[in-house]
Amino acid sequence: MIVEFTLNGEAVRWEMPPDTKLLDALRVQGLIGTKQGCREATCGACTVLLNGRAVFSCALLLAQAQGGTVETVEGLGSVSDPHPLQRALVDASAVQCGFCIPGVLMSAKGLLDQDPNPSEGAIRRALNGNLCRCTGYVKIIEGVTLAAEEMRRRV
Amino acid sequence: MRVTEYLYPESLEAALRLLAAPDTSPIAGGTVVSLEGARAPRLVDITRIGLDQVTLGQGELLIGAAVRAADLTLETLGASPEAMLIAEAAAGMATTPLRNAITVGGNLAYLCGWADLPVAALALDASIEVQQEGAAPQLRPATAWVAQHPRAALPKEALVTALRLPLKPGARGVAYHRFRASATENALVSVAVAVTVAEGICVEARVALGAVTPRPVRAEAVEAALIGGPLTSARIAQAVEALDVRVSPNFRMSPKARTRILAATTRRAILEASQRATGGQA
Numbered sequence: 008m009i010v011e012f013t014l015n016g017e018a019v020r021w022e023m024p025p026d027t028k029l030l031d032a033l034r035v036q037g038l039i040g041t042k043q044g045c046r047e048a049t050c051g052a053c054t055v056l057l058n059g060r061a062v063f064s065c066a067l068l069l070a071q072a073q074g075g076t077v078e079t080v081e082g083l084g085s086v087s088d089p090h091p092l093q094r095a096l097v098d099a100s101a102v103q104c105g106f107c108i109p110g111v112l113m114s115a116k117g118l119l120d121q122d123p124n125p126s127e128g129a130i131r132r133a134l135n136g137n138l139c140r141c142t143g144y145v146k147i148i149e150g151v152t153l154a155a156e157e158m159r160r161r162v
Numbered sequence: 163m164r165v166t167e168y169l170y171p172e173s174l175e176a177a178l179r180l181l182a183a184p185d186t187s188p189i190a191g192g193t194v195v196s197l198e199g200a201r202a203p204r205l206v207d208i209t210r211i212g213l214d215q216v217t218l219g220q221g222e223l224l225i226g227a228a229v230r231a232a233d234l235t236l237e238t239l240g241a242s243p244e245a246m247l248i249a250e251a252a253a254g255m256a257t258t259p260l261r262n263a264i265t266v267g268g269n270l271a272y273l274c275g276w277a278d279l280p281v282a283a284l285a286l287d288a289s290i291e292v293q294q295e296g297a298a299p300q301l302r303p304a305t306a307w308v309a310q311h312p313r314a315a316l317p318k319e320a321l322v323t324a325l326r327l328p329l330k331p332g333a334r335g336v337a338y339h340r341f342r343a344s345a346t347e348n349a350l351v352s353v354a355v356a357v358t359v360a361e362g363i364c365v366e367a368r369v370a371l372g373a374v375t376p377r378p379v380r381a382e383a384v385e386a387a388l389i390g391g392p393l394t395s396a397r398i399a400q401a402v403e404a405l406d407v408r409v410s411p412n413f414r415m416s417p418k419a420r421t422r423i424l425a426a427t428t429r430r431a432i433l434e435a436s437q438r439a440t441g442g443q444a
Contacts, residue, residue, distance in 0.1 A: 026165035060262040066196045070168040135346050136257030
């Protein structure tokens with residue numbers, strides 16, 4: 008089937024079997040920033056934004072994105088021009104092995120797009136679907152808080 | 163099962179017509195289909211047919227089947243004890259990305275052991291609206307809904323279209339409590355309570371238990387022990403002793419431990435609901 012949607016701001020038209028998971032579709036198309044972890048909606052490494060909301064791309068079909076918008080870590084920023092969230096996670100030493108980070112970034116972006124000044128409780132709640140086995144989460148929460156401050160300054 | 167076709171009807175009528183065909187099943191949030199595989203090769207997407215509305219009607223709150231768990235908040239549901247119980251049940255459901263996908267209809271229809279909305283529906287005396295092509299909408303009481311799995315009880319072409327909650331008058335208090343191993347794991351025990359108090363006396367009590375038996379159940383013996391007297395902590399503790407539910411085995415915890423936790427969770431939930439009903443005067 009053909010699925011047309013907006014991916015990181017650009018219109019795309021992908022032809023894939025109707026039971027293709029969004030995660031697999033992205034990775035087959037070369038967007039390998041979105042990670043495959045547990046593949047059972049538990050670890051959060053595959054988190055992307057669908058229509059502005061954080062979702063697990065392993066628990067969604069590509070077909071569900073028809074006519075919608077998908078944002079992945081590739082749309083956030085680059086090494087030379089990082090998104091404030093990417094910058095802040097590095098500054099807060101919130102990145103160790105890095106495997107969970109694309110998912111963490113997308114969950115955090117989903118939150119900050121809705122709530123530019125979140126409480127720590129709101130940050131914890133937004134990130135409760137993203138497992139990190141390195142950091143213990145404290146630095147990640149500090150990083151998201153830093154990013155929120157920076158993003159408010161820029162507006 | 164391989165999916166060969168994925169369809170996007172634009173109206174409820176069109177969706178019901180498609181679902182009446184053989185080898186067809188609905189998809190909403192997509193979590194069950196993605197994680198467990200499709201039940202039929204033709205999938206009908208029911209998220210674009212207007213089922214994502216919340217309507218406050220005459221003495222009733224109607225929540226469309228395609229409303230996402232993340233949207234079950236007091237902001238979208240309005241302020242009522244019934245809305246509060248649904249919001250509390252939804253707030254602790256799974257993780258944020260899953261709450262952004264899970265729909266009301268899916269949570270009710272899939273009816274897994276730890277599903278939260280069926281437990282809340284049971285405590286609120288709710289009905290589940292089901293539609294199919296060529297028939298009038300059917301209202302199934304929550305008690306009937308959990309008595310037999312909907313997959314066995316309903317024809318394959320039937321679609322859950324709404325959760326309908328009666329808004330009851332009087333001094334009402336509700337509470338939704340759970341016990342689980344971590345903040346996002348499936349509940350090991352969940353308890354939904356709704357009580358009504360008149361002149362200091364409990365006149366209605368519904369206590370629904372989830373995650374402890376294959377499908378949610380009402381603790382009718384506890385309800386009966388609550389009705390007819392004041393909701394004091396002593397009376398509540400005594401009522402909970404009437405709990406006679408046989409807790410299913412679970413690899414995480416022995417039935418004995420879970421039975422004790424169930425009693426403690428039930429007592430706390432009733433206590434909180436009672437305090438809310440009486441404004442803390444109980």
